[in-house]
Amino acid sequence: MTHTFQEKVQSYDFNEPDWVWRDGRLWSLRYDDGFTQKEDPLAESQHVFIEGNQLLQRWQNRDTFCIAELGFGTGRNFLNCCQQFTGPKLIYWATELHPLPANILLQVHARSPLQYLSNQLAAIWTTLQPHGLQIIKFTPSVELHLWLGSSLSGLEQTEMQFDAWFLDGFSPKRNPDMWSPSIITQLARLSQPGTTLATYSVASSLQRDLRQAGFDLKLRQGSGGKRQVLAAVFKKQA
Numbered sequence: 001m002t003h004t005f006q007e008k009v010q011s012y013d014f015n016e017p018d019w020v021w022r023d024g025r026l027w028s029l030r031y032d033d034g035f036t037q038k039e040d041p042l043a044e045s046q047h048v049f050i051e052g053n054q055l056l057q058r059w060q061n062r063d064t065f066c067i068a069e070l071g072f073g074t075g076r077n078f079l080n081c082c083q084q085f086t087g088p089k090l091i092y093w094a095t096e097l098h099p100l101p102a103n104i105l106l107q108v109h110a111r112s113p114l115q116y117l118s119n120q121l122a123a124i125w126t127t128l129q130p131h132g133l134q135i136i137k138f139t140p141s142v143e144l145h146l147w148l149g150s151s152l153s154g155l156e157q158t159e160m161q162f163d164a165w166f167l168d169g170f171s172p173k174r175n176p177d178m179w180s181p182s183i184i185t186q187l188a189r190l191s192q193p194g195t196t197l198a199t200y201s202v203a204s205s206l207q208r209d210l211r212q213a214g215f216d217l218k219l220r221q222g223s224g225g226k227r228q229v230l231a232a233v234f235k236k237q238a
């Protein structure tokens, strides 16, 4: 039997929620990890992902810019990009295996500068199909290409070339599927010279795999309790 998206998210909601609120942040019981860092999730998004990929500079003078995020979660990084994007066209491709219910998206962003945009996201959310690729014209200049399924299956099925990667799965220890060598192979396949990547994880296995796949790495100063975060530029297919 197939279920509508609404039925699916409601079943998460009422039967077996796999997340809880813990110390003011959303916490995944499935992965035993937080969706965002504790102190200031928006500052983390800005520092790690937007500045780590130098997006404000690179969005200038580009007709179309393509971002890929692994782990859409609360939509924080997506909404943060939407709020600041000034170019003609942004394609934001993202994966999510366990979509959160719309009411949780609303709660997460309540009283944040992203609240207005999160209302718009929640309204669209309830119209989505439960699986596969959904293409949503979110604003006149931003298209959301949301893959509801595993990151690996989504990556394997796309031929897009991305300008920037946001790696935002739960930590590699808790969720190795999001950081596997197969994922890194796909990142390289869908990158071109100059494609950038940013993540909060500095796991040594991740650094090794990214280097082997053709990325040049830079450790940046961290934020919100993390000593360091990672930024990278794709140079060539290894």
Ligand SMILES: C[S@@+](CC[C@H](N)C(=O)[O-])C[C@H]1O[C@@H](n2cnc3c(N)ncnc32)[C@H](O)[C@@H]1O
Binding pocket: 034, 035, 036, 070, 071, 072, 073, 074, 075, 076, 077, 095, 096, 097, 098, 099, 149, 150, 151, 152, 168, 169, 170, 175, 177, 178
């Ligand atoms: C750290 S949280 C997301 C953070 C998100 N970017 C945000 O700002 O809210 C990681 C997300 O990855 C999703 N996820 C976990 N494993 C996945 C997989 N194999 N494929 C796609 N998404 C996955 C989780 O459901 C969760 O929403």
